[in-house]
Amino acid sequence: MALSFLDNAIIWIGIIATSLIGVYFSKYSKSVDGFFVAGRKMNFSLVLASMLASWHGISFYLWLPGAVYSMGWGGWVVTCGTFCIIDMAMGYFFAFKARMIGQYTVPDLFGKAFGKKAQLISGIAYFLYMGVFASAEVLAIALVLNFVFGMSTSLAIVLSAAFVIVYCFTAGQYAVFITDFVQYLLMALGLGLLCVFSFGGVMGAGNTELLAKLAEVWKDPLQFTPISNYSVTQVIGFGITGLGAIMSPLYFSRAFSAKSAKVARDGILCSLYAMVSHDWMLMVIGIASVVLLGASGMENAEQATLYLSAHILPMGICGIVFAALVSAGLSTVNSSFISGASNLGRDIYQKFINPKATQKQIVNVGRIGIVFQAVLTVVISLFADSLVQLSYLIGQVAQPIFIVPILAIFFHRKPKTLAACLMAMGIGAITSVVWLLLGEPDLFHIPMPAGMFGLIGSTVGYFVGNCIGKKRPDVWHALQRGEAVAE
Amino acid sequence: MSKTVKHIVYSLGILIYIGIMISLACNFYLPLIVVPFVAWAWALIVLIGFIRDSKRFRADIASDANKEWSTDAEEYKVVWEEEPHDTEWKYETAAIIGFTGMWAIYMIIGFLAR
Numbered sequence: 051m052a053l054s055f056l057d058n059a060i061i062w063i064g065i066i067a068t069s070l071i072g073v074y075f076s077k078y079s080k081s082v083d084g085f086f087v088a089g090r091k092m093n094f095s096l097v098l099a100s101m102l103a104s105w106h107g108i109s110f111y112l113w114l115p116g117a118v119y120s121m122g123w124g125g126w127v128v129t130c131g132t133f134c135i136i137d138m139a140m141g142y143f144f145a146f147k148a149r150m151i152g153q154y155t156v157p158d159l160f161g162k163a164f165g166k167k168a169q170l171i172s173g174i175a176y177f178l179y180m181g182v183f184a185s186a187e188v189l190a191i192a193l194v195l196n197f198v199f200g201m202s203t204s205l206a207i208v209l210s211a212a213f214v215i216v217y218c219f220t221a222g223q224y225a226v227f228i229t230d231f232v233q234y235l236l237m238a239l240g241l242g243l244l245c246v247f248s249f250g251g252v253m254g255a256g257n258t259e260l261l262a263k264l265a266e267v268w269k270d271p272l273q274f275t276p277i278s279n280y281s282v283t284q285v286i287g288f289g290i291t292g293l294g295a296i297m298s299p300l301y302f303s304r305a306f307s308a309k310s311a312k313v314a315r316d317g318i319l320c321s322l323y324a325m326v327s328h329d330w331m332l333m334v335i336g337i338a339s340v341v342l343l344g345a346s347g348m349e350n351a352e353q354a355t356l357y358l359s360a361h362i363l364p365m366g367i368c369g370i371v372f373a374a375l376v377s378a379g380l381s382t383v384n385s386s387f388i389s390g391a392s393n394l395g396r397d398i399y400q401k402f403i404n405p406k407a408t409q410k411q412i413v414n415v416g417r418i419g420i421v422f423q424a425v426l427t428v429v430i431s432l433f434a435d436s437l438v439q440l441s442y443l444i445g446q447v448a449q450p451i452f453i454v455p456i457l458a459i460f461f462h463r464k465p466k467t468l469a470a471c472l473m474a475m476g477i478g479a480i481t482s483v484v485w486l487l488l489g490e491p492d493l494f495h496i497p498m499p500a501g502m503f504g505l506i507g508s509t510v511g512y513f514v515g516n517c518i519g520k521k522r523p524d525v526w527h528a529l530q531r532g533e534a535v536a537e
Numbered sequence: 538m539s540k541t542v543k544h545i546v547y548s549l550g551i552l553i554y555i556g557i558m559i560s561l562a563c564n565f566y567l568p569l570i571v572v573p574f575v576a577w578a579w580a581l582i583v584l585i586g587f588i589r590d591s592k593r594f595r596a597d598i599a600s601d602a603n604k605e606w607s608t609d610a611e612e613y614k615v616v617w618e619e620e621p622h623d624t625e626w627k628y629e630t631a632a633i634i635g636f637t638g639m640w641a642i643y644m645i646i647g648f649l650a651r
Contacts, residue, residue: 078598080601080604080606094590095586131640131643147620152614234580234583239577239580249569319629323579408607410607
C-alpha cells in the first residue's frame with residue numbers, strides 16, 4: 051500500500067526518535083545494576099508503561115483482531131481471558147516477593163532455590179527461549195513493514211532487530227524502560243484513534259443493525275457466545291499458553307527494576323488492567339473489520355488491523371497507528387534482548403566463568419549477549435512460516451520447562467533438591483515435544499495439548515527428583531529469618 | 538489522593554470494567570465506546586505521574602552516571618518486608634476476584650450454549 055509522505059514521516063520519526071531517546075540514557079548504564087535492572091529506580095509510571103509495552107507485542111496486536119474477526123468476540127475470551135487471569139495472579143502473588151528477593155534474572159531465583167547448576171542450565175534455556183520469543187515479534191514487525199513500505203521480509207527482519215540493538219547495546223535496561231514509556235504512549239494513542247474511527251464506522255445505526263451485519267459473516271450462532279466454536283482442546287491449549295506469564299522474564303525484570311516491592315506490585319497489576327482496555331480496543335477493531343471489510347480482500351485474518359487502518363483512517367492518523375504497531379513490536383523485542391543479555395552476563399559469565407569479574411566486564415559480556423540474541427532472533431524469524439504457529443509452539447514447549455520449578459520456588463515452601471529442578475525441566479521438555487510430534491492426541495478421551503502433557507510430566511519429574519540427592523533449605527524461610535542463602 | 542477520592546476512583550474503575558464485561562456477554566456492543574477513553578485515561582495517569590515524579594526520578598538516577606564500574610560486582614542484599622494490605626491491595630484483590638468471576642461466567646455460558 052502507498053502511504054502519504056506525512057504518514058511515512060511519522061512512522062520513521064517514531065522509530066528513530068525512540069532509538070535516540072534510548073541511546074541518551076547510556077550514561078546511566080555504567081554498572082551491573084544500571085545495565086540489567088535500570089538501577090532499581092523505576093517508579094510506578096515507568097513500571098506500568100514498560101510492563102504493558104513489553105508484554106503487548108505487535109504479534110498480539112495482529113493476532114487478537116484476527117481471532118475476533120474469524121471466531122467472534124469469544125476470540126478474546128479464549129485466547130486472552132486466561133492470559134489476563136494468569137497475568138493478574140502473577141502480579142498479585144509474585145511481584146512483591148520477586149522485588150523483595152531482588153536479583154537480576156529469573157535463573158538467579160533458580161540458583162537461590164536449587165543451587166548454582168540450576169542457575170546455569172536455566173540461564174542457557176532462558177537465553178534460547180527469549181531468542182525464539184523475540185522472533186515472533188520481529189516476524190510481525192516485518193509483516194507490517196512489508197505491508198506499509200513493500201519492503202522485503204528479510205530486510206524488514208534485519209532492520210527491526212538493528213534498531214533495537216542500537217539502544218539496548220548502549221544503554222541496557224534504562225533504555226528499555228524509557229523507550230517503553232514513549233512506545234506505550236504511542237500505542238495507547240494510535241490504538242485508541244483506530245478504535246474510535248472503527249467504532250464510528252460501525253455503530254452509527256445501533257446495536258441491532260450491527261448484530262445483523264455481523265451475522266452475515268459470522269454464520270455460526272456460537273460465534274456470538276463467549277467461547278465461540280473453539281474446541282475444548284483449543285480452550286485448554288490457549289489456557290496453557292496463558293501460563294507463560296508465570297515464567298516470563300519480562301514480568302520478573304519489571305519487578306526487579308522497580309524502586310520498591312510495593313511499586314513493583316502496584317505498577318505490574320495496574321498495567322494488567324490497562325492491558326485489558328487495550329485488549330478490548332483490539333476486540334472493537336476485530337468486530338469493525340468484520341463489518342467494514344467483510345469476508346474478502348485479506349490473505350489471512352491476521353491482516354485485519356492493517357487493512358482496516360489503511361481502509362478507514364485519514365492521512366496523519368494512519369501514520370500514528372502504524373507507528374504504534376511498530377512500537378508495540380520494538381518494545382517487546384528490546385525487553386527480550388536485554389533478558390538474553392542478562393542471562394549471558396549474569397547467569398553464565400559472572401556465576402560460572404569469571405566470578406571475580408568487574409562490573410564493566412559483566413556489562414560488556416551482556417552486550418555481546420544482545421548481539422547473539424539478535425542473531426538468533428533474526429535466523430529463527432527468517433525460517434518461521436507462520437506467526438500463530440510459532441507462538442503456539444513456543445507456548446507448548448517452553449511452559450513445561452520453566453513453570454513447575456518457578457511455582458515450586460514461590461509456593462512449595464519445603465527443602466528442595468537440584469534433581470527436582472533438572473528433572474522437572476528435562477521431562478517437561480521431552481514429554482511436550484514428543485506429544486507435539488505425535489500430533490497432540492486425546493488421552494483416555496480427554497483433550498490433551500502438548501503443553502498440558504508436558505506440565506504433567508514436569509510435575510511428576512519435580513516430585514520424583516525431589517526425593518533424589520541433598521536437600522537445600524527453603525529460600526523464603528531462610529530469608530524471613532534474615533539468613534544468607536548459599537548458592 | 539485522599540482516601541475518599543481513592544475509594545471513589547477505584548470503585549468507579551471496577552464498575553466500568555464489570556459493566557463492559559456484562560454488556561459483552563449480552564452481545565450489546567454500544568458501551569464499548571468508552572474503551573479507548575479508558576485506555577487514554579490510563580495513559581494520562583502514567584504521563585502525569587511521570588511528569589510529577591520527574592524531578593525526583595532525575596535526582597535518583599543521577600548517581601548512576603558517576604559510578605565507577607571497574608570495581609567488582611556486589612551481590613544484592615535481600616531485606617525481608619511484609620506485604621502491606623493497604624487500600625490499593627484491597628481493590629486489587631477485589632478486581633482480581635471480579636475479573637476471574639466474570640471469566641468463569643463466560644466459560645459457563647459458552648459451554649451451556651453448545
